[in-house]
Amino acid sequence: MNSLNNNYLQIHPSDNVLVALQDLPKGMVIAHGQENITLLDDVKAKHKFSITNLLPNDQIIMYGVLVGKANEKIAKGALLTTTNIKHATNDFSLGKRNINWTSPDIHKWKERTFNGYHRSDGSVGTANYWLVISLVFCENRNMNILKQALVDKLGYGKTTSYQLKSDRLIEYYKAGKTVDDILSINFDEIKTDEHKPNPLFPNVDGIKFLTHDLGCGGTRNDARNLCGLLAGYITNANVAGATVLSLGCQNAQVSLLKEEISKRDANFSKPLYVFEQQVEGTEENLINKALKSTFCGLIEINKLTRKPASLSKLCIGLECGGSDGFSGISANPAIGYTSDLITALGGSVILAEFPELCGVEQELADRCVDDENANRFISLMRSYNDKAEALGSGFFANPSPGNIKDGLITDAIKSAGAAKKGGTSPVTQVLDYPEKVEKSGLALLCTPGSDVESTTAVVGAGANIVLFTTGLGTPTGNPIAPVIKLSTNTALFNKMPDIIDINCGSIIEGEETIQQAGERILEYVIKVASGEEIPKSVRLAQDDFIPWKRDISL
Incomplete structure (x- = not known):
């Protein structure tokens, strides 16, 4: 700067x-x-x-x-x-490779490790989850029945202070109190620590349920993308096994899911239990079998324990949401430096949100390690924008009212700051949604700029931790990957401490450099990866999951 x-x-x-x-x-x-x-x-x-x-x-x-x-x-x-x-940007084209990169000094972290869950494919999880997945929206009700049967009974639920506050409201109502009496209740007096989960299986971080509104009624490509995304979650290093519920007649067939799993892990060996309602018959038959199998699967994965792993096993998703005019000069370049440290250590980082790379295409294309990746990036950017324009919009329409209010008044201004999350290292691979990371280094993944859709996608691509910057405040989380929230300014950090983990406003105030902040972030990432720190989004069970239906979202 x-x-x-x-x-x-x-x-x-x-x-x-x-x-x-x-x-x-x-x-x-x-x-x-x-x-x-x-x-x-x-x-x-x-x-x-x-x-x-x-x-x-x-x-x-x-x-x-x-x-x-x-x-x-x-x-x-x-x-x-x-x-x-x-809004205006320069045109872009295939240029010369610009991959002569001076990596940051990594001597402090070269021998460092984190304690994670080692998988048979060589990946290492920062958590140990069991997934329950619906292949089609018709199964969402059965998903909820399983959730009610498992989560609280196995000790993964928690009693909150809000439930105690509801008890007080009921008490007042039964006592014949007036509306004015009820409105005058001082909830501050009812504060209590939330009851922390006490799971039957202490080595299992949770049972996560992925419901959605897709799987049938769309195009065959929609079904393929959904199965690819779900396969990405099943094969993610943070997942130890999965239960899948299928109706049977939908576009997103079980065979398609298994094909997508095999693409990502040819020697897939995690426990996978699949049940089709049209085969099982009654709801009771379906739920009974799913319940018993899932419980047995939990017994098995509870035998897994954390063991030391190289930092090269980190795969970090990079996100921003509720961005402001400070995003591109504090939190984004700070995690950009963290990204450079991780890639220098042999790890992987994923820069997504293609509508928010508009205007910096030439720089990113030139950083691709070969012409093939550069051409793919250029093609994906152009086709995505063209399809958006065909629907009456375009990348220019990406900034939200909140972005504009806080200084990001064109998409190009927003994008130039958003791209800083990817640091300065060469681009080793360019992925189309919902493909999975296969190499170390910086990957570009085609996703919308929409916070939850993009976060959902980067975890499906293999991220085992997500760094998420925000200037306005957003609670976005993910079911299986810890989402670390970083504020761009100190005012937000002080205003929303319940959702923010790290303050990068110190850069704006001149109290630390981008490099110092980036190193501080890496230290926190290592603690989260080892289970020593629990980010706010995980504590709040902010389990956001929205698959991207191609071409209709910015």
């Missing part, structure tokens, strides 16, 4: 805009380089203002790349808004 002080930041020397690091009042004089710039508008923290006079169609440069063009004359010192600038 360039020209950092307490008031503003010039991210790249060629940028013609500055980012406000705190609220700046109209009339304030900004000393930049050899000149003084008088602000013509109030500029809220995270927003940008011009350092040159711009004419209509002049380029807006941030992070050293084109992120927009002027819609009208913009005077030096004026605030950039959705009215006076528009």
Whole structure:
């Protein structure tokens, strides 16, 4: 980063805009380089203002790349808004390979290990879960019946303070209290520690149930993608075995699921129990068999214990959601440095959210290790955007109202910051959804920018931990992979401590460098991978799972 002080930041020397690091009042004089710039508008923290006079169609440069063009004359010192600038990016094509990479110093971690669950395919889990999966939405009710039968009885449920608060409401109602009496209840007096799970199988982190609204009624490609995603979860290193419920007549056939599992693990040996309702007949027959088999499977996987593993066995998914104008200058580059450390150690990282790579395609294509991967990335980006435009949208429409309110006013501005999560290492593979990571290094995975769909996808691609940055706050989690939440600013960290694990606002405040933050994050990742730290999303059982139905989501 360039020209950092307490008031503003010039991210790249060629940028013609500055980012406000705190609220700046109209009339304030900004000393930049050899000149003084008088602000013509109030500029809220995270927003940008011009350092040159711009004419209509002049380029807006941030992070050293084109992120927009002027819609009208913009005077030096004026605030950039959705009215006076528009989304714009440079075209991209197959270029020369740019893979001469200087890796970070990893001597501190070269001999380090984490304690994980070793699988027969050579992968290592950061957790040990049993999955129960529906192949079609028709089985969701049976899934819920199994969940009711297993989770609490096996000690994976927990009593919350909210249940005690409901007890108080019922008590007041039965006592004939008025509505005003009930509304005046002081819930603060009922605070209590939540009852922690006390499982019958202590080496099993949980039984997770993956329900969805797909499996039939869509295209055959939808069914194939769903089975590929579910196969990715079954073969994920954090999963020890699975129970699958099928109706029998749906597009997402059991044979298709097994074919997708074999693609990902030709020697698949985890316990897998499959039950079809149209074969079993009654609900009771289906549930009885699934219940007994699942219980026996849990007995077996409870015999597994954590053992030391190289950090090269880490596969980290990279995500951002509820992003703000600080995302690209604090939390995202911080986990980008963590990503570089992990790839240098022989591990894998997955950068997804293709709509949020719009504008930095050329840099990423040039970082691909060969022309084949570069061409695939270029093709996926173009076809995805073309299909979105055919449906009346496009990558330009990706920023949400919250993004815009907090300074990400074009998709290119958002993307240039989002791409920082991937660090600077070469791209070793380009994957289309729902393919699985096969190599160490940085992988690009085609997914939407939508938080839960993308997080769901990167775990299906093999991530055994997810690093998730947020500037506005989002509780997104995952059923089987710990999702570590990092705030871009200290205000958010203090405001939502129940969902945020790590504060990167220290970078904005000048208290630590991106490198220092990245190293701190890696240390936390190692503790989470070993089961020594439990991220907030796991404590809250934030088990978000939404498969991507291709081409209809940004």
